Amino acid sequence: MEHLSLALARLLLTVQARRPRDDRGDVPGWVLITVMTAGLVMVIWGIARDQLGAMLRDALSSVHN
Template structure:
Protein backbone atom coordinates (compact mmCIF):
# COMPACT_ATOMS: atom_id res chain seq x y z
CA UNK A 1 0.00 0.00 0.00
CA UNK A 2 2.81 2.39 0.82
CA UNK A 3 4.41 1.74 -2.57
CA UNK A 4 1.15 2.69 -4.27
CA UNK A 5 0.87 5.88 -2.22
CA UNK A 6 4.50 6.73 -2.93
CA UNK A 7 4.02 6.31 -6.68
CA UNK A 8 0.81 8.37 -6.59
CA UNK A 9 2.52 11.12 -4.63
CA UNK A 10 5.54 11.19 -6.94
CA UNK A 11 3.36 11.23 -10.05
CA UNK A 12 1.47 14.25 -8.70
CA UNK A 13 4.59 16.09 -7.55
CA UNK A 14 6.73 15.36 -10.61
CA UNK A 15 3.93 15.92 -13.12
CA UNK A 16 4.65 19.06 -15.18
CA UNK A 17 2.16 21.77 -14.50
CA UNK A 18 0.50 23.61 -17.40
CA UNK A 19 1.78 26.94 -16.07
CA UNK A 20 5.36 25.69 -16.32
CA UNK A 21 4.92 24.90 -20.02
CA UNK A 22 3.34 28.22 -20.99
CA UNK A 23 5.62 31.06 -20.01
CA UNK A 24 3.97 33.62 -22.27
CA UNK A 25 5.51 35.91 -24.79
CA UNK A 26 7.46 38.29 -22.55
CA UNK A 27 10.11 39.24 -25.14
CA UNK A 28 7.34 40.12 -27.59
CA UNK A 29 5.65 42.44 -25.10
CA UNK A 30 8.97 44.06 -24.22
CA UNK A 31 9.65 44.65 -27.91
CA UNK A 32 6.20 46.18 -28.44
CA UNK A 33 6.65 48.46 -25.42
CA UNK A 34 10.11 49.64 -26.50
CA UNK A 35 8.98 50.23 -30.09
CA UNK A 36 5.93 52.19 -28.92
CA UNK A 37 8.08 54.38 -26.69
CA UNK A 38 10.46 54.94 -29.60
CA UNK A 39 7.61 55.97 -31.89
CA UNK A 40 6.28 58.41 -29.30
CA UNK A 41 9.71 60.01 -28.89
CA UNK A 42 10.22 60.21 -32.67
CA UNK A 43 6.80 61.77 -33.32
CA UNK A 44 7.20 64.16 -30.39
CA UNK A 45 10.63 65.25 -31.66
CA UNK A 46 9.44 65.84 -35.22
CA UNK A 47 6.13 67.53 -34.41
CA UNK A 48 6.76 69.24 -31.06
CA UNK A 49 5.84 72.75 -32.25
CA UNK A 50 2.70 71.61 -34.04
CA UNK A 51 1.56 69.49 -31.10
CA UNK A 52 2.13 72.36 -28.68
CA UNK A 53 0.16 74.77 -30.88
CA UNK A 54 -2.66 72.26 -31.29
CA UNK A 55 -2.86 71.73 -27.52
CA UNK A 56 -2.87 75.47 -26.85
CA UNK A 57 -5.67 76.02 -29.39
CA UNK A 58 -7.73 73.22 -27.85
CA UNK A 59 -7.27 74.56 -24.33
CA UNK A 60 -8.04 78.13 -25.44
CA UNK A 61 -11.25 77.02 -27.14
CA UNK A 62 -12.39 75.32 -23.94
CA UNK A 63 -11.39 78.07 -21.49
CA UNK A 64 -12.65 81.00 -23.60
CA UNK A 65 -16.25 79.78 -23.70
Protein backbone atom coordinates (compact mmCIF):
# COMPACT_ATOMS: atom_id res chain seq x y z
CA MET A 1 0.00 0.00 0.00
CA GLU A 2 2.89 2.35 0.75
CA HIS A 3 4.37 1.74 -2.68
CA LEU A 4 1.07 2.67 -4.32
CA SER A 5 0.79 6.00 -2.48
CA LEU A 6 4.44 6.79 -3.25
CA ALA A 7 3.89 6.02 -6.95
CA LEU A 8 0.76 8.22 -7.02
CA ALA A 9 2.63 11.07 -5.36
CA ARG A 10 5.45 10.82 -7.91
CA LEU A 11 2.94 10.72 -10.77
CA LEU A 12 1.16 13.80 -9.44
CA LEU A 13 4.42 15.73 -9.10
CA THR A 14 5.46 14.74 -12.62
CA VAL A 15 2.14 15.84 -14.13
CA GLN A 16 2.21 19.16 -12.27
CA ALA A 17 5.79 19.86 -13.34
CA ARG A 18 5.00 19.31 -17.03
CA ARG A 19 1.77 21.34 -17.07
CA PRO A 20 2.29 24.91 -18.31
CA ARG A 21 1.50 27.59 -15.78
CA ASP A 22 -1.69 29.52 -16.48
CA ASP A 23 -1.50 33.16 -15.35
CA ARG A 24 -4.67 34.36 -17.02
CA GLY A 25 -6.45 34.65 -13.67
CA ASP A 26 -3.85 37.01 -12.20
CA VAL A 27 -4.42 40.74 -12.30
CA PRO A 28 -1.30 42.54 -13.56
CA GLY A 29 0.24 45.02 -11.17
CA TRP A 30 -0.21 48.00 -13.46
CA VAL A 31 -3.96 47.37 -13.68
CA LEU A 32 -4.22 47.26 -9.89
CA ILE A 33 -2.22 50.48 -9.53
CA THR A 34 -4.35 52.24 -12.16
CA VAL A 35 -7.62 51.22 -10.52
CA MET A 36 -6.39 52.19 -7.05
CA THR A 37 -5.16 55.57 -8.30
CA ALA A 38 -8.49 56.28 -9.98
CA GLY A 39 -10.27 55.36 -6.75
CA LEU A 40 -8.07 57.70 -4.72
CA VAL A 41 -8.66 60.55 -7.16
CA MET A 42 -12.42 60.01 -6.93
CA VAL A 43 -12.35 59.99 -3.12
CA ILE A 44 -10.17 63.10 -2.90
CA TRP A 45 -12.28 64.90 -5.52
CA GLY A 46 -15.46 63.99 -3.65
CA ILE A 47 -14.12 65.34 -0.36
CA ALA A 48 -12.40 68.50 -1.61
CA ARG A 49 -14.39 69.39 -4.73
CA ASP A 50 -15.02 73.03 -3.77
CA GLN A 51 -11.45 73.69 -2.65
CA LEU A 52 -9.95 72.05 -5.75
CA GLY A 53 -12.30 74.01 -8.01
CA ALA A 54 -11.33 77.26 -6.33
CA MET A 55 -7.63 76.41 -6.66
CA LEU A 56 -8.06 75.67 -10.36
CA ARG A 57 -9.99 78.89 -10.98
CA ASP A 58 -7.35 80.93 -9.11
CA ALA A 59 -4.51 79.26 -11.03
CA LEU A 60 -6.22 79.82 -14.40
CA SER A 61 -7.07 83.43 -13.61
CA SER A 62 -3.49 84.17 -12.52
CA VAL A 63 -2.16 82.77 -15.80
CA HIS A 64 -4.74 84.68 -17.84
CA ASN A 65 -3.93 88.05 -16.20
